[in-house]
Amino acid sequence: MGVRKLWVKDESQRMGLGSFKALGGAFAVVQMISDAAGGAGIRTPAARATAAAMTFVTASAGNHGLSLAAGAHLFGASACIVLSASVPESFADRIRRAGGDVYRAGDTYEESVASAEYLARTNGWLLLADGSWPGYTERPALVMEGYTVIAEECRQSFEQENAWPSQVVLQAGVGGMAAALAGHIRDAWAVQPNITVVEPDRAACLQESARAGKLTRATGALSNMGRLDCKDASLLAYESLRGDADTFVSISDHEATIAADRLREVGHPTTPSGAAGFAALAHLDLSDQDRCLIILSEGPEDLP
DSSP states (O other): OSSEEEEEOOOGGGGGGGGGGGGHHHHHHHHHHHHHHTOTTSSSHHHHHHTTTTTEEEESSSSSHHHHHHHHHHHTTTTEEEETTSSOHHHHHHHHHHTTTTOOSSSSHHHHHHHHHHHHHHTTOOOOOOOOOOOOOHHHHHHHHHHHHHHHHHHHHHHHHHHOOSSSEEESSSHHHHHHHHHHHHOOOSSEEEEEEETTTTHHHHHHHHHHHOOOOOOOOOOOOOGGSSOOOOHHHHHHHHHOOEEEEEEEEEHHHHHHHHHHHTOOOOOOTTTTTHHHGGGGGOOOEEEEEEEEEBTTOOOO
């Protein structure tokens, strides 16, 4: 790659769920159950009784729904995960095995989001989206809080090594992970890197929003970076990243596929979504003195 060092933060085994998303939905579920039970410990009888009456619903491109379903099932609540037609059935099967119910609606992620909102309103369920919009920010903020674990683990490792990255590349769909990690880096890291946010060129909603100075919907065909193929940025992520990120880049489906193939060849199997940060390095003006950190955000789609 022509750089001094490359760190890969591998999230493909996180909590046995296959992606960084395991940290977000499950964390938010626990907090919401505890709050509903009056602050009772999550494993107390009061919390279990409260959880039994709670049903969480969300739209997902796969991994957020898996995390929410697993967290709800573990603590005795119910979960309904709304998937669009573009989400592979393999993800639907994994969500069912984690204890969630799957509901198919719409051809795109945005259409599944609208369906999840409708189900929450009509059934009295708890909407727990990983994206945010005006009037809906508190619950997505909990999801993002869970993701900060990744940046803190990196901080501790770099501090112990006394070696810090000069470049950090963060992939984004609605932007929750990118914003959470970038915010933690700006607040807590002793040495500050250049932060780049990478999106599919068919769904560069954060880049277009930053350029326009307001939330802007991206337009484009479906991307093979399914977990990043989001046309609407999260409000919280946009407001955070326009101050914390230095650079926004977009990559093609072809570039992401090549990056995933290269990572697989060296023993890090992932998807085009998971390899997006690696693909983005080719778009940066890097020198042989740069030390780069990328996030391998998920394992392959054929995980059991």
